[in-house]
Amino acid sequence: MAHPADSLMSVMGQCHCGAVSLAAEVNPARVFVCHCADCQVLTGSAFRVVAPVMPGSLQVSGNVKGYARTADSGAVRWQYFCPECGTPLYAGAPDGAGLTTVRVGVLAERDRLPPSAQLWRNSALPWVDGLRDVAACERQELLG
Numbered sequence: 001m002a003h004p005a006d007s008l009m010s011v012m013g014q015c016h017c018g019a020v021s022l023a024a025e026v027n028p029a030r031v032f033v034c035h036c037a038d039c040q041v042l043t044g045s046a047f048r049v050v051a052p053v054m055p056g057s058l059q060v061s062g063n064v065k066g067y068a069r070t071a072d073s074g075a076v077r078w079q080y081f082c083p084e085c086g087t088p089l090y091a092g093a094p095d096g097a098g099l100t101t102v103r104v105g106v107l108a109e110r111d112r113l114p115p116s117a118q119l120w121r122n123s124a125l126p127w128v129d130g131l132r133d134v135a136a137c138e139r140q141e142l143l144g
């Protein structure tokens with residue numbers, strides 16, 4: 001997914017408990033959202049947001065656990081997460097071959113990595129485009 005004309009960004013991130021940290025070079029022009037059913041379940045949320053990692057640039061410190069998921073296409077992808085806190089961190093192959101993607105939500109630079117594409121819109125939750133119209137508060141006043 002990398003393109004020679006795109007500029008790269010150095011990113012750093014860590015899981016919620018801090019046991020795992022990572023660094024990588026990503027392509028900020030290729031961040032995407034995936035609305036597929038697998039991503040909804042794997043994130044426990046409405047969609048997944050990832051950035052493609054430049055080959056060989058991902059550096060991980062701390063122990064991670066991998067979960068192999070076979071897609072309908074037959075392709076196997078490994079989802080890696082922190083075994084202590086469960087934070088999803090990245091996906092790819094154990095040997096680093098093929099596309100590796102990092103979860104944007106764990107990155108310190110996440111506010112500078114807006115998506116430029118949405119995949120699997122046919123399974124997007126119906127309210128995702130209407131969030132702007134949902135009652136909102138600065139913190140969590142609406143829970144009170």
Ligand SMILES: [Zn+2]
Pocket residue numbers: 015016017018019020082083084085086087
């Ligand atoms: Zn953790």
Ligand SMILES: [Zn+2]
Pocket residue numbers: 034035036037038039040048120
């Ligand atoms: Zn997906």
